[in-house]
Amino acid sequence: MNITVDEMEKMTGAMSSAELASERHSRTTVGDFTAADPRMTCRNVDVWYGSKQAINGVSLDIGKNEVVSMIGPSGCGKSTFLRCLNRMNDTIDGCRVTGSIQLDGQEIYDKSLDPVPLRAQVGMVFQKPNPFPKSIYENVAYGPRIHGLTNSKAELDELVESSLEKAGLWKEVKDRLDQPGTGLSGGQQQRLCIARTIAVSPEVILMDEPCSALDPIATAIIEELIDELRANYSIAIVTHSMQQAARVSQRTAYFHLGDLIEVGETNQIFTNPQHRLTEDYITGRFG
Amino acid sequence: MYAWTLIVVLLMVMALAYHLGRKRAIASAGGVTQINTLHSLPSYYGLYAAIWAGLPALLLMGLWFGFQDQIVTSLVTANLPAEMLDGQSSGRVGLILNDIKNLATGNIVSATVTPEVQAAADQYARLARIANWAMWLAVLAVAVGGMAYAWLRTEPQMRARNRVESIFKFIMITFSSIAILTTLGIVLSVVFESFRFFQMISPLEFFLGTNWSPQIALRADQVGASGAFGAIPLFTGTLMVSLIAMLVAVPIGLMSAIYLAEYAPRNVRSIAKPVIEVLAGIPTVVYGFFAALTVAPLIRDLGALAGLNVASESALAAGLVMGIMIIPFVSSLSDDVINAVPQSMRDGSYALGATQSETIRRVIIPAALPGIVGGILLAVSRAIGETMIVVMAAGLSANLTANPLDSVTTVTVQIVTLLTGDQEFDSAKTLAAFALGLTLFLVTLVLNVIALSIVRKYREQYE
Numbered sequence: 072m073n074i075t076v077d078e079m080e081k082m083t084g085a086m087s088s089a090e091l092a093s094e095r096h097s098r099t100t101v102g103d104f105t106a107a108d109p110r111m112t113c114r115n116v117d118v119w120y121g122s123k124q125a126i127n128g129v130s131l132d133i134g135k136n137e138v139v140s141m142i143g144p145s146g147c148g149k150s151t152f153l154r155c156l157n158r159m160n161d162t163i164d165g166c167r168v169t170g171s172i173q174l175d176g177q178e179i180y181d182k183s184l185d186p187v188p189l190r191a192q193v194g195m196v197f198q199k200p201n202p203f204p205k206s207i208y209e210n211v212a213y214g215p216r217i218h219g220l221t222n223s224k225a226e227l228d229e230l231v232e233s234s235l236e237k238a239g240l241w242k243e244v245k246d247r248l249d250q251p252g253t254g255l256s257g258g259q260q261q262r263l264c265i266a267r268t269i270a271v272s273p274e275v276i277l278m279d280e281p282c283s284a285l286d287p288i289a290t291a292i293i294e295e296l297i298d299e300l301r302a303n304y305s306i307a308i309v310t311h312s313m314q315q316a317a318r319v320s321q322r323t324a325y326f327h328l329g330d331l332i333e334v335g336e337t338n339q340i341f342t343n344p345q346h347r348l349t350e351d352y353i354t355g356r357f358g
Numbered sequence: 359m360y361a362w363t364l365i366v367v368l369l370m371v372m373a374l375a376y377h378l379g380r381k382r383a384i385a386s387a388g389g390v391t392q393i394n395t396l397h398s399l400p401s402y403y404g405l406y407a408a409i410w411a412g413l414p415a416l417l418l419m420g421l422w423f424g425f426q427d428q429i430v431t432s433l434v435t436a437n438l439p440a441e442m443l444d445g446q447s448s449g450r451v452g453l454i455l456n457d458i459k460n461l462a463t464g465n466i467v468s469a470t471v472t473p474e475v476q477a478a479a480d481q482y483a484r485l486a487r488i489a490n491w492a493m494w495l496a497v498l499a500v501a502v503g504g505m506a507y508a509w510l511r512t513e514p515q516m517r518a519r520n521r522v523e524s525i526f527k528f529i530m531i532t533f534s535s536i537a538i539l540t541t542l543g544i545v546l547s548v549v550f551e552s553f554r555f556f557q558m559i560s561p562l563e564f565f566l567g568t569n570w571s572p573q574i575a576l577r578a579d580q581v582g583a584s585g586a587f588g589a590i591p592l593f594t595g596t597l598m599v600s601l602i603a604m605l606v607a608v609p610i611g612l613m614s615a616i617y618l619a620e621y622a623p624r625n626v627r628s629i630a631k632p633v634i635e636v637l638a639g640i641p642t643v644v645y646g647f648f649a650a651l652t653v654a655p656l657i658r659d660l661g662a663l664a665g666l667n668v669a670s671e672s673a674l675a676a677g678l679v680m681g682i683m684i685i686p687f688v689s690s691l692s693d694d695v696i697n698a699v700p701q702s703m704r705d706g707s708y709a710l711g712a713t714q715s716e717t718i719r720r721v722i723i724p725a726a727l728p729g730i731v732g733g734i735l736l737a738v739s740r741a742i743g744e745t746m747i748v749v750m751a752a753g754l755s756a757n758l759t760a761n762p763l764d765s766v767t768t769v770t771v772q773i774v775t776l777l778t779g780d781q782e783f784d785s786a787k788t789l790a791a792f793a794l795g796l797t798l799f800l801v802t803l804v805l806n807v808i809a810l811s812i813v814r815k816y817r818e819q820y821e
């Protein structure tokens with residue numbers, strides 16, 4: 072039921088481009104986009120790729136100890152928005168971000184702020200598991216080593232063990248820490264990537280469709296893990312599976328063509344959406 | 359009637375055959391509406407007919423060209439007056455025949471034209487004209503015959519597509535076997551000649567001896583064991599020049615590859631990459647005189663300033679210039695493997711808060727290392743086999759030395775010097791070139807096999 076960007080544009084094609092532009096700017100988010108105890112706050116975030124606007128005035132909070140899921144048809148800008156939160160968009164040529172994004176009250180796009188330590192505070196897990204071609208141990212030790220988080224080999228061993236433990240992988244790999252991380256199964260690789268992220272003790276973890284390359288059993292294990300991680304971290308997860316959003320998240324944000332259409336309690340979004348577009352998407356009319 | 363006219367005519371016959379074959383196929387199926395009763399698409403029947411019309415005729419034409427001149431010449435020779443050929447060496451006879459041919463085709467003739475030669479030339483021209491006409495007739499007859507054969511065979515059940523496919527396959531196999539057989543032939547002849555060399559000089563002396571002076575063996579009464587064929591100085595010389603070259607090429611090539619792949623903005627990359635690759639396009643002879651006329655004197659003068667005694671043909675000069683020549687090999691191969699490291703590796707590293715240089719050092723280089731090593735090995739085998747630069751810039755004297763400021767000689771230089779000038783083809787001196795060539799070939803072959811298997815393994819890793 073995927074709808075391409077082109078098709079989306081065809082659907083809106085009846086409007087003239089001027090109307091479309093005014094439409095886009097007049098659109099406001101339905102529901103309450105703030106969190107009671109916010110860790111990250113985003114206000115009026117716009118993102119451009121060159122001259123093409125991919126995100127259009129999005130405001131959204133990510134609270135402490137909560138999982139926020141972002142859903143919407145492909146190409147609507149979920150990944151783009153997620154990558155703003157740890158400034159991964161900086162690595163893309165021609166990508167420009169405006170608006171305000173704060174982590175614990177600190178503006179992350181501030182000129183004086185170094186994106187390098189920021190990315191240790193806001194970790195990221197990708198769609199396709201991407202362990203480094205190194206041993207399992209070295210994969211987890213990578214972050215702590217470059218940030219100098221430990222003072223001795225023993226401390227590092229301990230950190231690697233506790234990170235793998237938190238990612239629910241320790242039991243499976245404790246006897247083969249020196250083997251390549253790329254030799255693990257897809258689900259294990261993804262948990263290794265989560266362990267690698269946890270090892271630098273982030274406050275926020277961003278996940279971009281972390282289960283889309285995994286089988287249902289591996290997916291269930293990761294979903295359980297996400298629920299456990301909520302105790303210590305704030306999590307923003309992009310998913311194309313509405314069931315997954317319903318299972319793991321407390322709040323859900325629905326994106327459409329670069330706009331944030333509706334935010335709310337996950338329960339409410341899935342049982343009683345307020346906006347017609349959200350309803351159409353939830354009920355599977357497109358997306 | 360030129361040969362190319364015949365080829366054009368043949369092509370026209372083929373086009374006609376294609377057209378007719380296609381039409382006949384459609385007709386035999388019972389019209390355009392019934393095409394699906396044909397085994398293959400109509401165009402395959404056309405191709406089938408065209409191949410039958412063209413291929414045998416072309417083969418015949420090739421054979422004809424191969425033998426016509428020989429046959430005509432022998433006919434003409436048989437008719438020459440006996441006293442013209444009596445007591446003449448085969449070389450003289452060749453010259454006379456050459457004159458006849460030149461006269462027949464209206465070229466300049468070396469000797470004065472006697473009536474006999476004039477008569478022979480007339481005969482030659484007449485025979486050649488007849489042969490030419492006969493070829494036209496025969497080739498066109500075969501072409502038309504082939505077309506007719508294809509025409510008769512065309513029916514809906516004929517598996518035209520499969521036949522055309524197998525003919526194409528056969529043509530491809532023929533061409534690739536030409537390449538393979540040629541390589542095999544070269545290797546075999548080198549092996550055979552080396553074998554003859556090792557019958558005169560023991561392999562032990564060749565591979566372990568430290569004295570190389572093959573010139574002595576020139577004297578007819580001293581063939582073989584009396585020449586000194588210890589190749590160690592050549593091997594060490596080759597090794598030293600290659601090592602200096604790699605010391606230049608690897609750091610520069612690798613760094614520029616990393617810069618281009620990871621740091622350079624797109625517009626810089628689009629200019630710098632081709633410019634570096636231009637280095638690979640400079641003819642090696644240009645590098646050679648650059649080394650001999652510019653770099654070597656420069657090094658000698660600098661050495662003199664520092665109070666060092668530098669040979670005017672130093673290993674250093676040849677090695678430095680060869681290194682510059684090899685830079686693009688190292689850089690473009692490394693650039694390829696660095697680019698082949700998936701973007702997701704970089705993303706993973708950046709997302710953990712690594713800087714660009716940390717990412718390059720700790721993730722990208724280790725991931726690309728096998729490929730980089732493979733590229734370097736390929737460059738080494740290129741350096742070992744490089745000839746022109748060392749011929750011009752390294753010396754001829756086979757010094758066994760570890761001093762890069764001395765003059766050394768290399769395997770390739772010695773091959774060149776052994777074979778230039780008037781040589782007897784069965785003296786140890788000449789055959790030594792084959793032994794050296796075989797050694798060189800084996801070493802570069804092994805290096806290439808290792809390098810390619812490393813590169814391939816590395817490629818598989820990310821598929």
Ligand SMILES: Nc1ncnc2c1ncn2[C@@H]1O[C@H](COP(=O)(O)OP(=O)(O)O)[C@@H](O)[C@H]1O
Pocket residue numbers: 076120125143144145146147148149150151152163
């Ligand atoms: N690197 C990029 N350069 C240019 N345009 C991009 C880039 N990445 C994404 N886009 C565009 O931005 C829009 C949003 O993409 P994305 O954030 O990947 O959507 P989603 O993750 O919701 O499928 C799409 O129209 C896409 O074509």
Ligand SMILES: [Mg+2]
Pocket residue numbers: 149150151279
């Ligand atoms: Mg996406």
